[in-house]
Amino acid sequence: MTAVGSISEIGYTSMLTRDLGASMKNAADMFGLVETDSNSKKAFFTAQNKHHEVVYVKSDRDGLDHIGLVVPNSAELAAVRAKVDEGGYPIVSENPIEDYIDEGFAFVGPEGYTWQIYTEKLSYSMLKRGTLTADRLGHVNIQVVDAPAQVRFMQYVFNMNLSDAIGNVHFFLRCNTDHHGIAVFTGDSVKMHHHAWQAGNIMDLARLGDRLARKGARLAWGPVRHGAGDNIAVYYVEPNGVVTEYYCDMETIRDPDRAARHFEPDDLWWINQWDGQVPPGILDWGVAPVGR
Numbered sequence: 358m359t360a361v362g363s364i365s366e367i368g369y370t371s372m373l374t375r376d377l378g379a380s381m382k383n384a385a386d387m388f389g390l391v392e393t394d395s396n397s398k399k400a401f402f403t404a405q406n407k408h409h410e411v412v413y414v415k416s417d418r419d420g421l422d423h424i425g426l427v428v429p430n431s432a433e434l435a436a437v438r439a440k441v442d443e444g445g446y447p448i449v450s451e452n453p454i455e456d457y458i459d460e461g462f463a464f465v466g467p468e469g470y471t472w473q474i475y476t477e478k479l480s481y482s483m484l485k486r487g488t489l490t491a492d493r494l495g496h497v498n499i500q501v502v503d504a505p506a507q508v509r510f511m512q513y514v515f516n517m518n519l520s521d522a523i524g525n526v527h528f529f530l531r532c533n534t535d536h537h538g539i540a541v542f543t544g545d546s547v548k549m550h551h552h553a554w555q556a557g558n559i560m561d562l563a564r565l566g567d568r569l570a571r572k573g574a575r576l577a578w579g580p581v582r583h584g585a586g587d588n589i590a591v592y593y594v595e596p597n598g599v600v601t602e603y604y605c606d607m608e609t610i611r612d613p614d615r616a617a618r619h620f621e622p623d624d625l626w627w628i629n630q631w632d633g634q635v636p637p638g639i640l641d642w643g644v645a646p647v648g649r
């Protein structure tokens with residue numbers, strides 16, 4: 358995919374879990390990801406031919422450790438680094454804070470989110486590694502108290518583009534041709550609500566629903582077709598309390614100058630084209646950034 362700013366893709370999330378075994382079992386058996394490495398404290402999973410798109414770390418609490426964003430080359434890495442310095446954001450490390458990354462730095466942005474910015478040296482194809490799994494990690498949805506400020510930060514430091522705005526409340530930003538790589542929602546607490554994985558078509562979503570049902574679990578929402586992004590999606594809740602989205606059919610934006618669309622928050626078409634419904638409590642889930 359072609360980057361439209363400094364970031365070329367959403368790389369991975371690194372999450373803390375109180376039950377590493379349950380999180381690993383969920384990733385492998387429920388969701389069908391491929392384990393690329395693990396030990397007694399940490400496990401790496403991916404859907405495609407790259408090392409990791411999600412990392413689970415054993416801890417005494419559930420939470421979000423950090424989010425990894427890929428830059429296409431060392432020049433863009435330096436460009437982001439310069440803006441981080443300019444903004445005065447605290448540097449966590451001059452080196453990668455996650456394993457299997459050669460080049461990058463980490464810093465803490467607004468509202469306590471830690472970001473690992475890195476180059477992806479390994480070449481890879483979109484070839485699926487597993488038989489049940491998603492194609493790739495596509496986006497994350499984070500909740501913040503001051504969403505407009507978070508959006509200004511992402512537009513300036515990450516050079517991301519605004520695709521859709523829901524009033525002055527929720528925002529969808531893109532870093533490549535995907536309608537959104539990071540969604541920023543206003544909430545009364547700070548947390549990553551979900552990480553979202555692209556599937557081939559709606560039958561893959563149905564197969565996930567079937568697989569969960571066979572194992573005694575349930576989807577939390579969907580299938581639903583969103584208005585902002587146009588994606589068809591299903592959601593379920595993982596053992597550590599984060600929500601996983603599995604989606605297909607997202608809007609592709611090839612025009613770098615495509616103007617942001619604006620929707621009214623009260624018209625729930627933006628979140629559910631088909632019936633305008635949102636299940637009670639679905640937005641209450643998520644994992645809070647643990648800070649550095």
Ligand SMILES: [Fe+2]
Pocket residue numbers: 496497498540551553602
């Ligand atoms: Fe999403």
